[in-house]
Structure formats: C-alpha cells, structure tokens
Amino acid sequence: MDTAQAAGRRTALARSRALWALGPVLALMVTACGGGDSDEAGSAATPTTGKGQRSASHSAPATPSPTPTPSPTRKEARDGRNLDACLDRSCEVEVRDGDTIRFAPKFISETFTVDRITDDRVEFSATDDQPSPLRGWVGGTGTVETGDIHVDFDRPDDERVILKFSPRKDD
Template sequence: MRARSVRTGAVAALLAAAALTACGGGQDNADDTAAPGDGKTKSSPAPATSSPPAKPSPSFTAADGDDLDACKDADCEVTVSEPVTIRFKGPAGPTTLSVTEVARNKVEYTVKSDNGRSSGGATGPGQGCLTVLRSTGSGNTCGGVSPDTAPSPQPDAVVIQMTTGPTSTALLQIVSK
C-alpha cells in the first residue's frame, strides 16, 4: 500500500510539472515588474505620441464656423467643442455666456447679465435649450430642438439656443433684433 502511495505522489508531481511547462512555455511572462539583473524579460510600454489630441469634427455646419468673435454683436451661429466664455451687449446691458460643459450629446451653460442669471443644460441626441433674455428678466426651456431651425428673433430680446451634438460639439445660435 505504501508503494502505491509513493507512485501516486510521483505521478501527481510529474503531471503538475508537465502542466506548468506546457502553459508557461518555460518563460515567466506574467511578471512584467522584473528587477534589474534577475534574468527575466520586462515588456516596454508603447512609445508615446507627441501630437496634440485631435479636435472633434462638428456634427453640423455653422454659418460662422467656430469663430466666437462673431457672437460679440449677439448674432451668430458657431460650433463649440470646449468650455468658452462669450461677452456681448444684452437687453439689460453687458452679458456673459459661459459654456461650462460640452460632451457627446451634452451641453451646459450659464448666462449672466445686470438683471440676473440663467442656466441651461441638455443631455441626449437632438436635445438643447432655448434662453430668452429681456431687460425685465430671462426664461429657459429645454428639450428636443432642431439644429436646422435657427431661433426666431424677438423684439427687445436676445435669444440663445444651444443644441447637443454626437461628436462632443454643440451648436450655439444667438439672435437679436
């Protein structure tokens, strides 16, 4: 009985050694943190590229492209792909529009003027917000919007429409009368 136990142990040890050799191929590839001079190979990371990240392609065509200076007269249509600040004269005086976040199908912004503050944000394909600024205050509405339809000018008001885009680019339309 003792001879049989020794043979079983020897066979188990041989099978274990064979399995390790077959799986590992004789090299220890699982340890990429090898110490210098220990005989193990260390994988090297892929070389880093030095080119800047590509600017997202707009998902729509804007009349003024991405020229934010076109908005200084409160009448423009531009694409926005990152947080920006735009200043223009609103119905209640100097106004600041701050686009605070632009992501895939997402946009958030804040408008500040002498008579208050308004903010809007939309998430999802084909979503956006419409903000109407008047000397007596402002109002927002958010939901489904069409980037193909510019907001209508209103008397004594500035109308701002922000529309989400699928490529981390939003469409900003500002109209005044």
C-alpha cells in the first residue's frame, strides 16, 4: 500500500468517526431549532419553560378526523350450525343442502329437511303426523307453516340460508 492510499484511508476513517460523534449533536440541534409542535403559521405552539417542561398551549383546536365508516356486519344465525338447538321448535340456524332438523317426539312435526339450495330458491320437505311429507320451496325470503312449526327463511347473502323456527302461531 503506498503512502497516498494510507493517507486516504486515515482521512476517510477520521470523517466517519466525526460524523458518528456529531450525529447526536445534529439531532439535538434540529429538535431545538423547530422540531417541536407548531401551529399553521409555523411558530412554536408549545413553548418550553425554563426547566424543560412544556407550558400550556394557546393554539387553535385540532380539526377532528372523519369518523370511519363501519364495515357491514355479517348476519349470523343465533344458534349457528347447531341443528340440535331446534328440538324445542325455537331456534335460528344456518342450513346447507341435505340438513335435517329434528324436533322432540312430543311435537306433531318430526323433521324439516333442506333438500336443495339453488341461486333462486330453497327446496324442502317436512314430515309430521300426515301419511306423506310436505314438499315445497321458497324463493328468496318467506314463511312456511306445517304441522306445529312456523319457519322463516332468510338469505342474508348469495351463499347462506338462515332458518328461524318457532311454534306455529295458532298452536
């Protein structure tokens, strides 16, 4: 290594050490020269007292930020997918193709089966004390009464069907 290269390395090393030592000093100077809070005119809004504590500010009140719009809440069935919650004829469940809801033996209605769900309707069958099952369908939302049950159909979105069972109104 020649003398010029050695001198260049020493100079570069001295510069990096000087910058490393001056970094905190420069940061303090930037903070002291206006790095604090300021109002719209650019003057200090919260001056400090002699002991380094901030004094009360007399700046204009802050503009409130806009309230975020809440995202729509997804409607959930009260009993989720717990089809056994319907034994007493009082439940709200999310159903799928092939689901069968069973009722306690003391009721006239025995079962309610979701035979098929399509884009525009829910096909179902229900058994009770009659010799053959009731078959039908509901498009979108609607109501069905059979045996001793009342069923409300709800389609909160294209993918889900929620059925709310209750005792029949005239029961």
